[in-house]
Amino acid sequence: MSTGAFLFYLFAAVAILASLGMVLNIRNTVASAMSLVVAMISLGAIYVLLEAYLVAAIQIMVYAGAIVVLFLFVVMLLNLRSDVFPVARSRLPKIFGIVLSGWGLFVFLRLLRGTLPAVSPAPEGYGGFRELGKALFTRYVLPFEATSFLLLAAIVGAVILAKRRID
Amino acid sequence: MPELGVILKLLFLVLVVMGALLPVITWVERKQSAVMQDRIGANRADILGIRLIGLLHPLADVLKLFGKEDVVPLGANRWMHLVAPVIALVPGIITLAVVPFAGVYDFGGGPISMVAADLDWGMLYVFAVGSIATYGTVIAGWSSNSNWGLLGSLRGSAQMISYEVTMGLSLVGLFMCFNSLKLQEIAQAQDATFRVFGFLEAFGWVHALPRWLSFVKLPMWGIVLQPLGFILFLTCIMAENKRPPFDVPEGESEIVAGYHMEYSGMRFGLFYTAEFLEIPVIAMIVTTLFLGGWTIPWFSTQKIIGALNGTIGVGAATGLCLILHVLSFFLKVIVMIWLQMQIRWTLPRFRYDQVMDLCWKIMLPLSLANVFVTGIVILGIERLYR
Numbered sequence A: 001m002s003t004g005a006f007l008f009y010l011f012a013a014v015a016i017l018a019s020l021g022m023v024l025n026i027r028n029t030v031a032s033a034m035s036l037v038v039a040m041i042s043l044g045a046i047y048v049l050l051e052a053y054l055v056a057a058i059q060i061m062v063y064a065g066a067i068v069v070l071f072l073f074v075v076m077l078l079n080l081r082s083d084v085f086p087v088a089r090s091r092l093p094k095i096f097g098i099v100l101s102g103w104g105l106f107v108f109l110r111l112l113r114g115t116l117p118a119v120s121p122a123p124e125g126y127g128g129f130r131e132l133g134k135a136l137f138t139r140y141v142l143p144f145e146a147t148s149f150l151l152l153a154a155i156v157g158a159v160i161l162a163k164r165r166i167d
Numbered sequence B: 001m002p003e004l005g006v007i008l009k010l011l012f013l014v015l016v017v018m019g020a021l022l023p024v025i026t027w028v029e030r031k032q033s034a035v036m037q038d039r040i041g042a043n044r045a046d047i048l049g050i051r052l053i054g055l056l057h058p059l060a061d062v063l064k065l066f067g068k069e070d071v072v073p074l075g076a077n078r079w080m081h082l083v084a085p086v087i088a089l090v091p092g093i094i095t096l097a098v099v100p101f102a103g104v105y106d107f108g109g110g111p112i113s114m115v116a117a118d119l120d121w122g123m124l125y126v127f128a129v130g131s132i133a134t135y136g137t138v139i140a141g142w143s144s145n146s147n148w149g150l151l152g153s154l155r156g157s158a159q160m161i162s163y164e165v166t167m168g169l170s171l172v173g174l175f176m177c178f179n180s181l182k183l184q185e186i187a188q189a190q191d192a193t194f195r196v197f198g199f200l201e202a203f204g205w206v207h208a209l210p211r212w213l214s215f216v217k218l219p220m221w222g223i224v225l226q227p228l229g230f231i232l233f234l235t236c237i238m239a240e241n242k243r244p245p246f247d248v249p250e251g252e253s254e255i256v257a258g259y260h261m262e263y264s265g266m267r268f269g270l271f272y273t274a275e276f277l278e279i280p281v282i283a284m285i286v287t288t289l290f291l292g293g294w295t296i297p298w299f300s301t302q303k304i305i306g307a308l309n310g311t312i313g314v315g316a317a318t319g320l321c322l323i324l325h326v327l328s329f330f331l332k333v334i335v336m337i338w339l340q341m342q343i344r345w346t347l348p349r350f351r352y353d354q355v356m357d358l359c360w361k362i363m364l365p366l367s368l369a370n371v372f373v374t375g376i377v378i379l380g381i382e383r384l385y386r
Helices: A003-024 A029-049 A053-078 A092-113 A129-137 A141-166 B002-036 B057-067 B078-098 B122-143 B147-178 B183-189 B198-202 B204-208 B211-215 B227-240 B265-290 B301-312 B314-346 B352-384
Strands: B104-106 B111-113 B193-195 B217-219
Touching: A003 A029, A029 A053, A029 B078, A029 B122, A053 A129, A053 B122, A053 B147, A129 A141, B002 B057, B002 B078, B002 B265, B002 B314, B057 B265, B078 B122, B078 B265, B104 B314, B122 B147, B122 B183, B122 B265, B147 B183, B147 B227, B147 B265, B147 B352, B183 B265, B227 B265, B227 B352, B265 B314, B301 B314
Parallel strands: none
Antiparallel strands: B104 B111, B193 B217
């Protein structure tokens, strides 16, 4: 096994275990959030193996480094435990989850049976921050700006909500 | 064998930082505070009566910390309590992998870059690794089952996340100037000089000015091109390290010792080490980005090798140049460490709201303005020389 394949299987296993840890750790919310961080970091490592360096860096910087910290904030401040959460009355999420994971399993089994189509090698600089930046500011500039507008609206909303508490 | 080179380069940096810089910094911390507070400072630890002006104190500290009991408080989350100091320590060490401590040299077998991992996305790696350090603080305070600890870790993580935003933005101008995120490329670009008043030649009336003006050259260092970026970045990265004046997460007068209050023995020592380890790491990053890294001002690599190879041959000249560059790098690093220690013992602690105001209301707008102005200037220069 090549080093790349070994690292891929290692981080894939860590990601799966950490994701399971996140879902199954219902008694300890902070441990659950920390498992999410470990899953995020191993995903970042897999992106590095795919040579998608910008995505890897952002995965760790934004998701692992900032967003989950905010999750932890909420969990710690409210001191949430499993007995606080209301029991779900509706069966809809369960059915939806079963259907969705069944579909995932189906696709996975199909992939296992067939052979993957031949893929041409990625062009030079693919996945690097230069290429990605160029694509973002030329071809995808409208979605990019639209996203920034959405974020601005979210910030304004957050400020208004926070202000209302104080006034 | 490329792996051996990588290991040797990393080992060199880690040994210099952990073995030489770290103990001396802890000693300087004590002696400098003593000088500034009109005391004598640590001078009692001795081996057979030899005291060496207190230089043996770091050794005594480590022996003492290892000998102490490692207490896990009642009701604490044991596993997380034990792992938090390690999370705090590791990011500082692995940042060293992308720090170039000398340039690129050719000893006949192809170019050798004096950096363990020459990543194209080097600065992104530094940011990503640095953002993981937040978890050391968060987990330490929460897992201790102590209100002071929790308050400290909340303060610490809010502060670190806030300053990360400004830290990234304050460097955008620098990346625009050097057109790279690779630390070795940024350092190499600073090996050049530029004529300060060269842009005047684009105007017609330049003949009215004295001739020597066109010979004034400055090294193309980040601090020369981005003075505001330097101040903003240094402030942010010092706030990330949570040392005074940004030590509200451990503010003794308010929350006892903050996030590492419940730690004892060597586990407290690990937090202490993490904090002191980041001082040379910060100095190295700032040196590489803003103070020209390993370069020697006004004497570029080609100039040095060209001047020397006539007398001692190319191989020896390259080797000598390498040694000079390593010395230059560590000289600048020591200057940056001195600056950080001076700031630490000069300024009093900020209040918590002042820390946040400084970040969001002053430094964030300034760093955005810096990006904007840098863009205009770069476009203007391109227009001028077209």
